[in-house]
Amino acid sequence: MLPSRIFSPRSRRSMIRGARAYLRRRGSHPRWFQSLRMFYRLRMLVMLRMQQRIGAIVRRRDTELYVDGEEAFRRIDELLRGARHTIIIHMFIWVDDPTGRAVALRLVEAADRGVNVHVTKDTTGDMFELDRDFLTTKTHGKGIWQRFWHHPNIHVEAPEEQNHGKVYIIDGETMLLGGMNISDEYRYRWHDFLIELRGARFVEEYLSESPRTSQSDPVRLVMNSLHHSAVREAITALIHGARREIILEQAYFSDPGIVDLLAKRSHEGIHVRVILPLRTSVHHSANIVTMASLMEQGHDERMQIFQYPGMLHGKMILVDRVRAFIGSANLMTSSLDAMGEVNVLxxxxxxxxxxxxxxxxxxxxxxxxxxxxxPQLRWVTRVLAYLGL
Incomplete structure (x- = not known):
């Protein structure tokens, strides 16, 4: 809020006087240039009179949300092209398809420029890559893969850490995270989200696996790692803290604790809306059981379930329309408690x-x-849900 003295009679007179002088003025500069200069002078006057640091006022946006693969992969491509010295990628699924090879090509081009490229590909995700898996390209890959695996500036690790995160870090300053793996499905067909964070503090916090931001920070990383798990606690706090409304968009939802908590909150006057995909290749039966449980346990009017017509792979929680939680974590017990995840609040x-x-x-x-x-639950649906299918 602007301090009242900005609108004092003296301030008003000063601004009006300057504006009148401007309108009467004739000079060599074009009128658009004079208007621009006038704007910045007035803005500087406001900032100098405010009890706030100028840097905090003029700071550029440090976050950006990209919706779906066209936006997201365009930005990924732009950042990889512009990388100057370091690229770090942590990926759960990387498929040997046109999108997977296009990313590999950008990394080879960056490595040719002298950029150090470090890739960590979690082997747990291999089960979803089937006959187009990333690691097999090391021995049987053709074309760009041969250069990728033999380039001296590209280093690849394949640990078995069950790290479900999808992260790009460019030059230690820019970090991308979200639900998007590397494959044609994410680039062209599935509904998903990618967040860009600008600033070394986010990169340092992620790589050190140690939270450094305060609870009051407007942009805060929330992670599960080998040494620290914070995702369930953060989601639980979000749901508990809702005052009017909770909206969830999720690909896979089956955690009984979150189901019970959402049902409880709906009976406490909170409107709960859950969007789940109409059909998924995995976890479909578990989603159906969750929908049935929410509707049976939740308030008749304040619990609503929606089915998205395509494949919704995004993971978003929007609370009271003022807090957004977006990242890689699904509302599954394994994702909340056991797997590596990275989200931003x-x-x-x-x-x-x-x-x-x-x-x-x-x-x-x-x-x-x-x-x-x-939905009506058959015995086979319950069995498949129990197996997480």
Whole structure:
């Protein structure tokens, strides 16, 4: 909020006098240039009179939300092309398809420029790559893969850490995270989200696996790692802290604790809306059981379930339209408690990411079909759900 003295009679007279002088002025500079200079002078006057550091006022946006693969992979490609000295990629799934080879090509080009490239590909994700898996390209890959695996500036690790995160780090200053793996499905067909964080503090916090931001920070990393698990606690706190509304967009949802908590909150006056994909290749039966449980346990009017028409792979929680939680973590017990995950919690009604999240959720609700009642559960559905299928 601007201090009242900015609108004091003296300030008003000064601004009006300057504006009148400007309108009467004739000079060699074009009028558009004079207008621009006038704007910045007035802005500087406001900043000098405010009890706030100028750096905090003029700071560029440190976060950006990209929706779906066209936006996300365009930005990934741009950053890889512009990398100057370091690229770090941590990936769960990397498929040997046109998108996978296009990313490999950009990394080889960067390595040719002298950029150090470090890739960590979790082997747990190999089960989803089938006959187009990333690691086999080391011995049987053709074309760009031969250069990729033999380039002296590219280093690849394949640990068995069950790290479900998808992260790009460029030059130690820019970090991308979200739900998007590297494959054609994520680039062209599936609905998903990617977050860009700018600033070395995010990179340092992620690589050191140690939270450094305070609870009051408007942009905060929330991670599960080998040494620290914070995702379940953060999601639980978000749900408990809701005052009016909770909206979830999830690919895979089966954790009983979160189901019970959402049902409880709906009976406490909170409107809960859950968007799940109409059909998934895995975890489909578990999603159906979750939908039935939510509708049976939740409030009749304040619990709503929607089915998204395509494959929704994004993981987003929007609380009271002022807090957005986005990243790689699914609402599954293994994801919340055991797997490596990285999410970001962003707070602020007018924050650009929260505004974009609200727009995205609004559009997705319009596209989705509301369930009119709990789905009927057959015994085979219950068995498959128990197996996580």
């Amino acid at each position: 962003i707070t602020g009604k007018n924050h650009s990411v929260v505004r974009r999240a609200r727009e995205t959720v609004r559009f997705d609700l319009l596209r989705s079909t509301p369930l009119q009642g709990p």
